[in-house]
Amino acid sequence: MSGKTEVWQGTLALMLLKTLNALGPQHGYGIARRIEQTSANLLSINHGTLYPVLLKLEQEGAIASEWGLSENNRRAKFYRITKAGQKQLAAEVTQWAQATDIVGRFIALKGSKA
Amino acid sequence: MTRGLRRVWKRLLGSVGRSAPDADLAEEFETHIALMADDHRRRGLPADEALRQARLQFGSVSATVENYRDQRGLPLFDSIAQDLRYAGRAIAKTPGFAATAVLSLAIGIGANTAIFSLVNGVLLQPLGFAEPNRVYAVRELAPTIAPVNPMHLLEWGSRCPSLEAVALMRSGRGQLSGGGDPISVRGARVSYNLLELLGVRPLLGRSFLAVEASEGDDRAVLIAESLWRSRFNAAPSLVGTSILIDGEPHHVVGIVPDWFRLPYVGTADVRFEIIRPLVLSAAERMRSTGNFNYAAVVRVKRDVDAGRALAEMNAVVAQIAPRPAGTASLKAVLIPVHQLVTERARVSLWMLAAAVGSVLLIVCMNLANLLLSRIAGRSREAAIRTALGASRARQFRLILTESVLLATAGGLLGILSAAWAIRVLVATSSLDIPRLHEVRPDGTVLLFCLGLTLFTGLLFGVIPAWRFTRSDPQASLRAGSHTITEPRSGFRLRAILIGLEVGASAVLLIVTALLTTSVFRLSRVDKGFEVDHLLTFDIDLTDRRYADAARRQMFFDRVLGRFGASAGVEASGMITQLPTRGETWNDPIYLEGGVHYPVNNRYASPGYFSAMKIGVQLGRAFDERDRGRGVAVLSEKAARLLWPGDDNPVGRQFMGEDDKPKTLVGIVTDVRATLPLAAPATAYYPYWQRVPGEATFVIRTADDPNGAIGLAREAVRGEDSQLPLQDVRTMEQVVDVSLAPRRFQATLMIAFAACALLVASLGIYGVVSYAVTRRRNEMGIRMALGASRSGLLSLVVRQSMTPVIVGLAGGIAGVLLVGQAIRGLLFGIQPTDPLTITGVVALLLVVGAGACVVPASRAARADPVSALRTE
Numbered sequence: 013m014s015g016k017t018e019v020w021q022g023t024l025a026l027m028l029l030k031t032l033n034a035l036g037p038q039h040g041y042g043i044a045r046r047i048e049q050t051s052a053n054l055l056s057i058n059h060g061t062l063y064p065v066l067l068k069l070e071q072e073g074a075i076a077s078e079w080g081l082s083e084n085n086r087r088a089k090f091y092r093i094t095k096a097g098q099k100q101l102a103a104e105v106t107q108w109a110q111a112t113d114i115v116g117r118f119i120a121l122k123g124s125k126a
Numbered sequence: 127m128t129r130g131l132r133r134v135w136k137r138l139l140g141s142v143g144r145s146a147p148d149a150d151l152a153e154e155f156e157t158h159i160a161l162m163a164d165d166h167r168r169r170g171l172p173a174d175e176a177l178r179q180a181r182l183q184f185g186s187v188s189a190t191v192e193n194y195r196d197q198r199g200l201p202l203f204d205s206i207a208q209d210l211r212y213a214g215r216a217i218a219k220t221p222g223f224a225a226t227a228v229l230s231l232a233i234g235i236g237a238n239t240a241i242f243s244l245v246n247g248v249l250l251q252p253l254g255f256a257e258p259n260r261v262y263a264v265r266e267l268a269p270t271i272a273p274v275n276p277m278h279l280l281e282w283g284s285r286c287p288s289l290e291a292v293a294l295m296r297s298g299r300g301q302l303s304g305g306g307d308p309i310s311v312r313g314a315r316v317s318y319n320l321l322e323l324l325g326v327r328p329l330l331g332r333s334f335l336a337v338e339a340s341e342g343d344d345r346a347v348l349i350a351e352s353l354w355r356s357r358f359n360a361a362p363s364l365v366g367t368s369i370l371i372d373g374e375p376h377h378v379v380g381i382v383p384d385w386f387r388l389p390y391v392g393t394a395d396v397r398f399e400i401i402r403p404l405v406l407s408a409a410e411r412m413r414s415t416g417n418f419n420y421a422a423v424v425r426v427k428r429d430v431d432a433g434r435a436l437a438e439m440n441a442v443v444a445q446i447a448p449r450p451a452g453t454a455s456l457k458a459v460l461i462p463v464h465q466l467v468t469e470r471a472r473v474s475l476w477m478l479a480a481a482v483g484s485v486l487l488i489v490c491m492n493l494a495n496l497l498l499s500r501i502a503g504r505s506r507e508a509a510i511r512t513a514l515g516a517s518r519a520r521q522f523r524l525i526l527t528e529s530v531l532l533a534t535a536g537g538l539l540g541i542l543s544a545a546w547a548i549r550v551l552v553a554t555s556s557l558d559i560p561r562l563h564e565v566r567p568d569g570t571v572l573l574f575c576l577g578l579t580l581f582t583g584l585l586f587g588v589i590p591a592w593r594f595t596r597s598d599p600q601a602s603l604r605a606g607s608h609t610i611t612e613p614r615s616g617f618r619l620r621a622i623l624i625g626l627e628v629g630a631s632a633v634l635l636i637v638t639a640l641l642t643t644s645v646f647r648l649s650r651v652d653k654g655f656e657v658d659h660l661l662t663f664d665i666d667l668t669d670r671r672y673a674d675a676a677r678r679q680m681f682f683d684r685v686l687g688r689f690g691a692s693a694g695v696e697a698s699g700m701i702t703q704l705p706t707r708g709e710t711w712n713d714p715i716y717l718e719g720g721v722h723y724p725v726n727n728r729y730a731s732p733g734y735f736s737a738m739k740i741g742v743q744l745g746r747a748f749d750e751r752d753r754g755r756g757v758a759v760l761s762e763k764a765a766r767l768l769w770p771g772d773d774n775p776v777g778r779q780f781m782g783e784d785d786k787p788k789t790l791v792g793i794v795t796d797v798r799a800t801l802p803l804a805a806p807a808t809a810y811y812p813y814w815q816r817v818p819g820e821a822t823f824v825i826r827t828a829d830d831p832n833g834a835i836g837l838a839r840e841a842v843r844g845e846d847s848q849l850p851l852q853d854v855r856t857m858e859q860v861v862d863v864s865l866a867p868r869r870f871q872a873t874l875m876i877a878f879a880a881c882a883l884l885v886a887s888l889g890i891y892g893v894v895s896y897a898v899t900r901r902r903n904e905m906g907i908r909m910a911l912g913a914s915r916s917g918l919l920s921l922v923v924r925q926s927m928t929p930v931i932v933g934l935a936g937g938i939a940g941v942l943l944v945g946q947a948i949r950g951l952l953f954g955i956q957p958t959d960p961l962t963i964t965g966v967v968a969l970l971l972v973v974g975a976g977a978c979v980v981p982a983s984r985a986a987r988a989d990p991v992s993a994l995r996t997e
Contacts, residue, residue, distance in 0.1 A: 040154065041161040059158060059183055060190035063151075067198055071136040084164055088157045089150075 024057075024065050026108060029101040032075060032093040039080075039088035040066065066091060074100050137198065151194060159184050205520075206527070213528040223500065224532065227493050230885060231536020234486035235582060236543035237878070239567070239575040241482045243548050245475050246574070247565035253464060254385050256325020260290075262432060262460040263389050264422040266443075274422040276406055278443055278456075285442045288427055288435035293317035295388055295421040299820070300400050301669045302357070303370045308848050310666045311353065313371075314388055315404040321348075321382075323425050324389075331365040331380025338379075338403045347376040348401040351384040371400065373670045389463040390421050423463065436460050473950055474871055480944075481637070481878045484630045486578075488882050490586040491623045491630075492889040497529065497590035498620055499896045508594050518595040525594045529587025530580065537579030541567075544575065589619065620893050625933035627889050628970060631882040632937025633944060635966045638879040640945075640952055641872040643962065647954035649865055654797035654805055655705060656739040659696075660824055660857035661831035662704060663838060665849065668819045675817040681845055682813060682821070686731055688841040689825060694834060696826040699734030702818045704857075705797045706864050713783035715760075715768065715809050723767045725807040726799055727783045729818050734810075735759075735794055737826045745776035745792030748812045757812065758788040761796045764807035782811060801864040802953050824857065831856045871951070883970075887977045894926045895981030902988060909990035922982035923975065930974040934967055 031046050032038060038046070043066075044059045069075045074097030080090040093101070159180045166176035184190075195204075217224045255261055264274050276294055283292035293316060300313035318334035321327070329351060338346045347369070349358075358364045368375040388398055426435045439458040446456070501508075511521060545567050552565055665685075672678045682700060689698035703726075714722035734740075735747040748757050758780075760768075769775040775790055782788040788811070796805035813821070827834045835854055842851055898905070905918060913921075945957025955962070 039157070039161070041158045044158075045165075058185035059162070060155075060185035060187065061193075063154070063190055064193045064196075067194060068133070071133040071198075073132055082157070082161060084161070086157050086160055086164075087153070088161070089154045 023108075024061070025069060026101070026104045028062070028065060028069065029074060029093060029097055029104070032091060033098060033101055037080070037090040037092040039082055039090050041088070042082075043091070069097070072100075073097075137203075151191060155184070155187055155190070206523075209524050209527040210531065212524065213531050216528060217531065220500070223496060224535075226888075227496065227532045228535045228539060230489045230492065231533055231582065232539035232543055233881060234482075234489040235533075235537050235540030235575060235578055236547060237482040237881075238479075238486050238578055239540055239544035239571060240547040240551060241475075241479050242574050242578075243544070243565055243567050243571040244551070245479050246570055248471060249475060253387070253389075254326065254383075255463065257428075258464055259462065260426045260428065261324060261389070261463045262424055262426065262435075263463055263466045264424055264439075265459045265461065267457040267459060274420045276420050276422075278446065278458075279420070279422045279424075280406075281442050281446060282424070282439050282458075286435060286438040288430045288438050290425045290427045291319055291323040292422065292424045293320040293323045294404055294406075295320065295390055295423070296404060296419070297390065297398065297421075299666050299668055300371045300402070301373070301666070302353075302400070303373070303848075309357075309850060310668075310852060311399040313400040313402065314390070314398040315402050316388070318403050320388075320423070323423065326382070326386055328380035329383050330362055331378070333380060334403045339405055341405050341407060344403045344405045345374060345376045346379045346403055347371060348380050348382050349378055350382055350386075350399040350401075353399040354381045371402075372668070376402070388421075389423055389466055424460070432460055432462075473948065474867075477637070477948055477951065478871070478874060481634055481875055484634050485878050485881050485885075486582065488627050488630050488885050488889075490582055491627045492885050492892075493529070493532070493586040494589050495620050495623045495889055495893055497525070497586065498593060498623075499892065501525065501590050501594045502900075504594070521595045522591045525591035526584065526587045529590070530583030533579050533583030533586075536582070537575060540579070541572070541575050544571075589623075593619070617897065621929040624886075624890055624893055625929040625936065627886045628930050628933030628974065629936035629940060631879070631886040632934055632966060632970055633940040634875075634879045634882045635969065636937070636941045636963055637944060637948060638872070638875040639962045639966055640948070640955055640957060640959065641868070641875055643955050643959075644951070644953040645865065645868045645872045648801060648868065651798070651801065651954070653705060653801070653861070654740060654795045657857050657861055659827050659829075659831050660737070661827060661834045661838065661854070662822055662824050662857055662860055663854040664820065664822050664852040665842065666820050666852060667849075672819070678817040678819065679814050682731070682817065684845055685823070685841050686733065688844060689823075689838075690733070692837055692841070694827055694829070694837065696828055697733055697737040698823065698825045699731045699737040700813065700821050700823045701730040701734050702728050702813075702821055703799075704822050704824070704860060705738075705799055706801050706861050708800055713809075715764065715783065716781050717768055718781060718787075720768075723764075723807065725764050725767070725809045728808060728810050729813040729816060729821075730810050731813055734824065737824045738797075739826075740797060741795040743793045743795060744774055745790070747792055747794070748810075752791065752812055753814060756782070756786055756788045756815070757791045758782055759792045759794055759810040760790060761794055761805070761808040761810075763796050763805065764809055765790070765793045767807055782809065784816065801861065868951075868953075883973060886970075887973045890926070890930065890974055890977035891981065894922070894978045895984070897926070898922055898981050898985035902985070905985050905988060906990045915986045918986040919979070919982050922985060923978045926978040926982070927971075927974060930970070930978075934970055937970075938963060938967070 027047050027050075028043060031043050031050070035042070035046060040062055041059070044057060044062055047057060048055065066075065066077075070077060070091075074094060075091050076094050077089050077091045079087060082088045159177070162180035162183060163173075163176040166179050167173060171179065181187075264279065266274055266278065274294070279292050279294055282289060295314055295316045297312070297314045299310050301308055301310050317323075318336055318339040321333040327333075328348060331348075333348070334346055337343055349364070354360055354364060364378050365380060366378065368377055370376070382401065388401075390398075424435070426432055436458060439460075440456075443456045443458060508521060512518075548565060548567055667678050667681065672681070686698060686700060689695050713727040714724050716722045732747055732749045732752075735742060743762060745759075747759060765775055768780050769778065772778075776792060778790055779787050780790065794810070797808065798805045799808070823838070825831070825834050825838060838854070839851055842849055908918060909915075941963065942958065949957055
C-alpha cells in the first residue's frame with residue numbers, strides 16, 4: 013500500500029452522484045478531478061474506470077448527458093444529475109450512513125471491552 | 127425493479143446499434159486526456175510529457191472501451207448477434223445447400239402447420255358452447271341404440287338433480303316463401319331453452335321464450351346468419367318482422383351465427399337454416415310410451431360427474447311404465463358433444479398429422495446429414511477455433527445458430543405456404559371433417575409454427591453441432607486439407623440417419639398404398655345397381671298444401687307418368703332413400719307370431735328397380751296391378767331372414783312395417799346403403815301404401831344424364847310451378863360424395879409420401895456422393911492395384927445399400943404396428959397386405975440403388991492417376 017486507497021466496489025457511483033449534485037453539470041475529467049480533490053488525493057482512481065459507471069448510471073436514468081464546451085473550449089460531454097438520480101442519491105446516502113454507523117458501533121464495542 | 131428493466135432495455139438497444147456510440151466514446155476519452163494534459167501543461171510540464179502523464183493517469187483506453195462495451199450491451203446478446211452474423215455468412219457461402227434446406231423445411235413446416243390448424247380447429251377447440259364439457263348428447267338403448275323418447279327426457283329434466291337443463295331437437299325442412307322464389311331449407315324444431323342450455327347467444331335479437339313453446343304461440347323462428355345474408359341482405363330490421371314458412375307467418379325473433387351447429391346425432395355437421403320452437407302436442411304428451419324419435423342434449427350441473435347423472439337417469443327410466451313391447455331394459459347413453467361432432471374425423475386427422483410429422487422428421491434427418499457432411503469439411507475451422515481458445519459450448523452454439531437460422535427462414539416460408547394451404551384445403555377439401563370451414567390460422571397456429579420451427583432447428587442441428595465440438599484439433603491441423611479423413615463414426619452416424627429416413631418413408635409409402643388401394647377397391651365394389659346414365663333429384667312435399675296423402679300420391683303418380691312418356695328417358699322411378707346415402711328407416715318385418723327382424727324400409731315406385739338396374743332374382747317388381755293390395759319386394763338378405771330354408775318364397779305372406787300382411791311379389795339383389803359396408807336387408811313397399819313427404823327421383827337416360835335436367839324440371843313445374851328440384855345430381859356424383867373424403871385423404875397422403883421419397887432419395891444420393899468424393903484416393907489405390915471398375919461400383923453400392931436395407935426392415939416392422947390403428951380407414955385390404963408391402967420395398971430398393979449408383983459410377987469412372995495425383 014502506497015498510502016492511497018483503492019475505491020471500494022459500489023461507492024464510486026455514490027461519489028459521482030454526490031459530486032454532480034454539488035457541482036452541477038460537469039464533464040468526465042472534471043468529475044475525476046473533483047473526486048481526487050475531495051478525497052484530498054488519498055483516493056487513487058484510474059480515470060478510465062469512471063466511464064463504465066457513468067454509463068450504468070445513465071442507463072438507469074440517474075444522470076443525463078449532452079455535448080457542450082469545456083472552460084478551455086474543448087468539445088466535451090457534460091453529465092448532470094436527474095430527479096431520479098437525486099432520489100437515488102438520497103437513498104444511498106442514508107444507506108451508507110447506516111452502514112458506517114453500524115460498523116462504527118462494532119469498532120466502539122472493541123474499545124470498551126474492559 | 128423499473129430501474130433494472132430500464133437498464134436492460136437500454137443495454138438491448140446498445141447491443142443492436144454499434145458504430146456511432148463507439149466514435150462518441152473515442153472522442154469523449156480524447157477530450158478527457160486532452161483536458162488533463164492541459165492541466166499538466168499549466169503546471170509547467172512540456173507538451174509531450176503532459177500528454178504522456180495524462181495517458182498514464184487515464185489507464186488503458188482499450189481496456190476501458192472493452193469494459194464500457196460490456197456495460198453498454200448485453201454480452202450474451204452480443205455474442206449471439208456475432209454468431210448470427212457468422213452463421214449467416216457461412217450459409218450464404220453455400221447457396222445451393224441453403225436453398226435446399228430452406229425449401230424442404232418450408233414444405234415440412236408449412237404442411238405441419240396446415241394440418242395442425244385442422245387438428246386444432248376441429249379436434250382441440252371447443253364448439254363455441256359455454257363450458258362444452260358439461261354438455262352431453264343423449265341416446266337410449268331400447269335395446270339397440272336409438273334416438274330419445276321425449277317423455278323420458280321430460281322426466282329426467284324434472285327428476286334428476288344432477289341435470290341443470292335438458293332440451294329436445296328434431297329436424298324437418300321448411301318451405302320459405304316471400305322475398306324471392308320459394309325455397310326449401312333445412313330446419314329444426316328445438317326446445318325453447320336450447321340456446322340457453324348451450325350458452326349460445328344470437329347475433330341479433332333473442333332466443334325463444336317459454337311461452338313460445340306452447341301450442342298456438344309457436345310461430346317464432348330463428349334464422350341462420352347465412353340465410354339472413356343470402357335472402358334478406360343482412361338487414362337488421364328483419365328481426366321483429368314476419369316471414370312466411372310453410373305458408374304460415376312466423377315472427378323472426380333472432381339471427382343465429384353461422385358457426386352454430388346443433389349437436390344432432392347422426393348428422394353432426396348439418397347446419398339448420400331455420401330453427402323453430404318445439405311443441406309437444408297434448409296428444410303426444412298423453413301417450414304413455416312415446417316415440418324414440420328425438421335428438422336431445424342435457425347440461426350436467428357444475429362439479430357433477432357425468433357418471434352420476436347417468437345413474438340418476440337410468441334409475442328414473444327404470445321406474446317408467448309401461449315399457450315399449452319387446453324391450454327388456456331401458457338405458458340412457460351420454461355422449462360428450464365434442465366427441466359427437468368430431469368422432470368420424472378423429473382417426474383420419476391423426477393419421478394425416480402423423481404423416482406430415484414423419485415428413486418433417488425425414489426432412490430433419492436429411493438436413494442433419496447434409497450438415498454433418500458440411501461440418502466434416504470444416505474440421506480445420508473447428509480445430510483452429512479450438513486452438514484459439516473457443517470453448518466447446520461456443521462451438522456447439524455456433525452450429526446450432528446455423529441450423530436455427532435455416533429453420534427460421536424455412537418457418538417463415540412455411541407460415542406463408544400454410545396460410546395458402548389452409549385456404550385451399552378449406553375451400554376444395556371434401557374431407558369428411560365437421561367444422562372444417564371454421565378452420566383458419568390463428569394465434570395458436572402461429573405459436574405452434576414458431577415452436578415447431580425452433581424445435582426443428584434444434585433437432586437437425588444438435589447432432590452436427592455435437593460432432594463439430596468433437597473434432598480433434600491436433601489431428602485436423604496436422605493433416606493437409608484434402609487428405610483429412612473423417613473418423614469412421616461419422617459415416618456410421620450418417621448411415622443410421624439414412625436408415626431412419628428410409629424406414630419412415632417406407633411406413634408412409636405403405637400406408638399411402640393401402641389407402642389408395644382402398645379407394646380404388648371401394649369405387650369398384652359391387653353396389654348392386656348400375657351407376658352410369660342416371661339423373662337424380664329430390665322433391666320435398668312437406669308443405670302444408672301437401673298435408674293430404676292423396677294429394678302427394680297424385681303428384682308422384684303424375685310426375686312419374688310424365689317421365690314415362692318422355693323421349694330420351696329409358697326408365698324412371700322414385701324412392702324414399704337412394705343407395706349409398708346411408709341406412710335409415712329401420713322397421714321390423716316378421717312372420718305372424720315370429721321373430722321381429724329390423725330391416726331398412728323403403729317406399730318405391732314400380733319403375734325404380736329397372737331404372738337402377740337392380741336385378742330381380744325371383745318373381746317381379748310391383749306394378750300398377752298391385753294398387754289396393756298389400757304387397758312388398760324383399761332383398762335377398764331380407765327374404766333369407768324370414769324363410770331361411772325356402773328357395774322360392776314368392777307368393778308367401780309376412781307382416782310389413784305397418785303390422786299389416788304383405789304378399790311377397792319378388793326378390794331383388796342386395797344393394798349397398800353405405801358404400802363401405804355390406805348391403806343391409808331391405809324391404810321395399812309401393813309408395814302408395816304410405817305416401818312419403820320427401821322422395822328422390824331417378825331417371826335412366828340413353829345419353830348424358832345431365833341432358834335430362836330440363837326435362838325433369840319441366841315435368842315437375844308442369845304439376846307445381848312453386849316446387850323446387852333439390853340436389854339435382856347424376857348418380858355418379860351421388861356415389862362420389864361418399865368416395866370423395868377417402869380419395870382426398872389418399873391424395874394428401876400421396877403428396878406427403880412423394881415428398882418423403884424425394885427427400886430420402888436425395889439424402890441417400892448426398893451421403894453416397896460425399897462418401898465417394900472422400901474416398902477418391904482409396905479408389906485410385908484400389909484401381910492401381912488392379913480392382914476392376916465394376917468391382918469398385920459394386921463395392922460402393924453394396925456398402926451404401928446396407929443402411930437402406932436395414933431401414934426397410936425397420937419400416938416393415940413399423941407398418942405392422944401402425945396398421946392396426948388405421949384399420950378403420952381401409953377397405954377391402956389388410957394392413958399387412960403382402961403385395962403392397964413387397965411393392966413398396968421394391969420401389970424403395972430401386973430408388974435407393976439409383977441414388978447410390980449415380981455417384982458410385984462417377985467414382986468408378988475416375989482416372990486412377992489423377993485421383994492419386996491430388997494427394
